[in-house]
Amino acid sequence: MDREKLILSKLKFKYDKTDVLSIDHLELATGVITVFMGSNGSGKTTLLKLLSGLLKPEEGTVGFSSEVLRKRAVMVHQVPYLFAGSVKYNINFALSGNKTGSKKREKIIRTVLDQADLLHLINRKSSTLSGGEKHRLALARAIAVDPEILILDEPFAHIDTRSHLLIEKIIGNRATTGKSTILSTHSLSSAFRLADKIVHLDKGEILDPNYNFFKGFVKKQDDRFICFITDDKSISILSTGYNNDYRTAVIHYSDIFLSVEEIATSAQNQLKGTVTAMKAKEDQFLVTINCGIELNALITELSVNKFTLRTGSKVFVNFKASAVRLY
Amino acid sequence: MVLLKALTLIFSADREVIFIAMTSLSLAVASTIVSMIPALLLGTLLSIKKFRGKSIIIVFLNSLMALPTVVIGLMIYSIISRSGPLGGLRLLFTPWGIIIGQSILSFPIIASLIYSALSDIRPELPETLNSFGVTGIRKLYMIFRESRTAVLSAILSGFGRIIGEVGVSMMLGGNIRWYTRTITTTIALETSRGEFELALAMGLILIFISLSVNTLLHLGVKSHG
Numbered sequence: 001m002d003r004e005k006l007i008l009s010k011l012k013f014k015y016d017k018t019d020v021l022s023i024d025h026l027e028l029a030t031g032v033i034t035v036f037m038g039s040n041g042s043g044k045t046t047l048l049k050l051l052s053g054l055l056k057p058e059e060g061t062v063g064f065s066s067e068v069l070r071k072r073a074v075m076v077h078q079v080p081y082l083f084a085g086s087v088k089y090n091i092n093f094a095l096s097g098n099k100t101g102s103k104k105r106e107k108i109i110r111t112v113l114d115q116a117d118l119l120h121l122i123n124r125k126s127s128t129l130s131g132g133e134k135h136r137l138a139l140a141r142a143i144a145v146d147p148e149i150l151i152l153d154e155p156f157a158h159i160d161t162r163s164h165l166l167i168e169k170i171i172g173n174r175a176t177t178g179k180s181t182i183l184s185t186h187s188l189s190s191a192f193r194l195a196d197k198i199v200h201l202d203k204g205e206i207l208d209p210n211y212n213f214f215k216g217f218v219k220k221q222d223d224r225f226i227c228f229i230t231d232d233k234s235i236s237i238l239s240t241g242y243n244n245d246y247r248t249a250v251i252h253y254s255d256i257f258l259s260v261e262e263i264a265t266s267a268q269n270q271l272k273g274t275v276t277a278m279k280a281k282e283d284q285f286l287v288t289i290n291c292g293i294e295l296n297a298l299i300t301e302l303s304v305n306k307f308t309l310r311t312g313s314k315v316f317v318n319f320k321a322s323a324v325r326l327y
Numbered sequence: 328m329v330l331l332k333a334l335t336l337i338f339s340a341d342r343e344v345i346f347i348a349m350t351s352l353s354l355a356v357a358s359t360i361v362s363m364i365p366a367l368l369l370g371t372l373l374s375i376k377k378f379r380g381k382s383i384i385i386v387f388l389n390s391l392m393a394l395p396t397v398v399i400g401l402m403i404y405s406i407i408s409r410s411g412p413l414g415g416l417r418l419l420f421t422p423w424g425i426i427i428g429q430s431i432l433s434f435p436i437i438a439s440l441i442y443s444a445l446s447d448i449r450p451e452l453p454e455t456l457n458s459f460g461v462t463g464i465r466k467l468y469m470i471f472r473e474s475r476t477a478v479l480s481a482i483l484s485g486f487g488r489i490i491g492e493v494g495v496s497m498m499l500g501g502n503i504r505w506y507t508r509t510i511t512t513t514i515a516l517e518t519s520r521g522e523f524e525l526a527l528a529m530g531l532i533l534i535f536i537s538l539s540v541n542t543l544l545h546l547g548v549k550s551h552g
Contacts, residue, residue: 054454075458081451084473093469097460145459 005029006051011060013046013204021046021204023060028182028197030149033175035191036184038201044184045153047201048075051182052151073149078157080138082126087118087137090126094141108144115170116140132163139170150174152183156190168194192248192327208281212251212295218244218326225268225321235292238268239324246326255323256297258287259316260307268321271295275313278304285309289317333527343505344525348532351509354422355490358429359437363482366434370441370481371467375453385442391435396428396494403428404498420501425509428495433485440484444477445470479544490536 006028013021021043028034028051036044049055050062053069062069083090091109100108113119116136121129129137135155142150152171156164164187171181171194185191191198196215200207216230218239225238228249237249262270273291280286285304287297295317299309309315336344369388373381405411407418407427418424452473456466471478493511500507502516510529517526 049454052458054457070457071460073458075454077451077454079449079451081449081455083469094459 006063030180031178032196033181034197035195042201043204074142074147075151076138078154088122091144112140112144132159149180156187214249218246238321248327250325253298256319267318271317329523332524336528359486362430362434366437369438373442374445388435388439396492400495400498424499428499429489437485440481
């Protein structure tokens with residue numbers, strides 16, 4: 001299996017002759033967390049089922065055959081199905097397909113239940129668990145078989161804050177093992193915290209994002225500002241507020257303004273860069289600037305003409321510290 | 328007075344009453360088991376596979392559910408009677424004849440109810456099983472296990488149809504004393520002869536069997552859940 005990417009190409013899927021998914025090209029890196037976002041009916045669940053091999057594409061490919069994906073991926077549904085019987089039975093059954101010895105199996109069961117904070121409920125009937133506990137058990141059951149690709153359909157739906165944070169922690173811990181996790185959610189903050197890549201869907205098609213998204217870490221600057229440093233240490237940006245757990249910075253395209261020379265401004269971030277791409281987007285232009293990292297800004301056609309911007313132009317990228325949202 | 332005599336017959340453990348009750352019970356259990364296996368397979372096939380002619384089979388099964396027992400008795404009679412194609416097997420007026428008829432009687436009920444039960448399972452169940460690489464017999468077992476209440480209800484409905492039927496037992500068994508006489512054929516015979524005590528005793532035993540089987544299965548499902 002190609003460890004680098006799952007390549008979705010010319011993918012189409014219909015329910016009752018209605019198009020629900022149409023993706024021309026999408027590359028998903030393996031070994032990272034990918035999050036699909038979109039409103040209800042945007043095609044997220046269908047895409048997850050195609051990636052887990054539970055559905056076969058009508059047209060196009062998802063990188064591998066459904067049979068191969070079914071062997072590599074385990075999917076947890078939005079309303080997970082738990083087998084009748086105890087919490088332990090559910091995990092034991094999932095493991096029964098593997099040639100795992102009973103001692104090792106017992107150890108795995110206890111480990112995953114401990115991670116999901118369900119160890120004290122090991123002998124409880126699954127039907128008597130609360131909604132959050134059911135979600136955690138379904139996740140623990142999937143983690144127990146240690147799939148190459150873990151697929152989660154809205155794992156944060158209808159659960160309390162405690163379960164939400166626990167599930168986020170489990171997904172985060174799994175990321176450190178280098179295994180892939182693909183999930184869908186409506187929780188923007190969870191998506192930003194967890195994702196290495198976010199894909200937005202609308203009516204079955206991929207939407208361009210309207211924000212810049214970086215992974216990194218924070219360092220306290222002074223009493224007013226903090227410094228967010230990208231993982232590759234290529235850039236430091238100032239933001240407000242402080243929380244040591246922040247790992248993601250988000251800057252909306254519309255919060256960035258460009259200048260052709262250094263200017264005196266109240267905006268705390270001013271980065272020098274070069275325009276690498278320009279794309280017309282409705283009545284505006286999406287300008288990509290390389291300033292150590294790639295940043296996108298949305299500016300009007302009037303500004304493009306006024307500063308005669310083109311690929312290769314030298315510009316300054318300006319944004320306020322408060323425009324940097326940290327997660 | 329009649330009721331008292333009937334109860335006396337039951338509690339005195341009258342040999343013939345016990346024989347008739349055991350004949351009825353064993354024939355019904357055997358017929359249910361014989362019909363259950365193909366009915367489970369057909370019901371499952373109809374619920375999980377899409378194929379041409381599926382609707383026709385479902386309509387046919389539903390129609391068979393309402394078929395009078397005497398019609399089934401008559402059809403089997405024509406096949407296993409001495410001049411019929413299977414006459415050489417000498418099945419007519421034997422317990423085997425009754426088992427064949429009763430199996431055909433319960434088959435469409437079990438198959439149809441299994442189809443309905445499995446059509447109602449959450450799609451997440453087979454998908455979860457597929458996701459964990461569970462296929463074939465293990466998958467089928469888990470689907471039955473997860474819908475066991477509905478599956479057992481289907482089998483019980485088939486059993487209920489058999490234990491209370493007269494037409495097949497009478498036409499194919501012949502109501503032969505100490506051989507093929509069942510509870511329902513006894514009730515029919517004794518009532519026609521004006522011997523209500525035995526008929527009522529048989530009726531009470533029939534109700535007891537039906538209640539006992541249902542209660543045991545209900546308790547079994549509950550404790551397993």
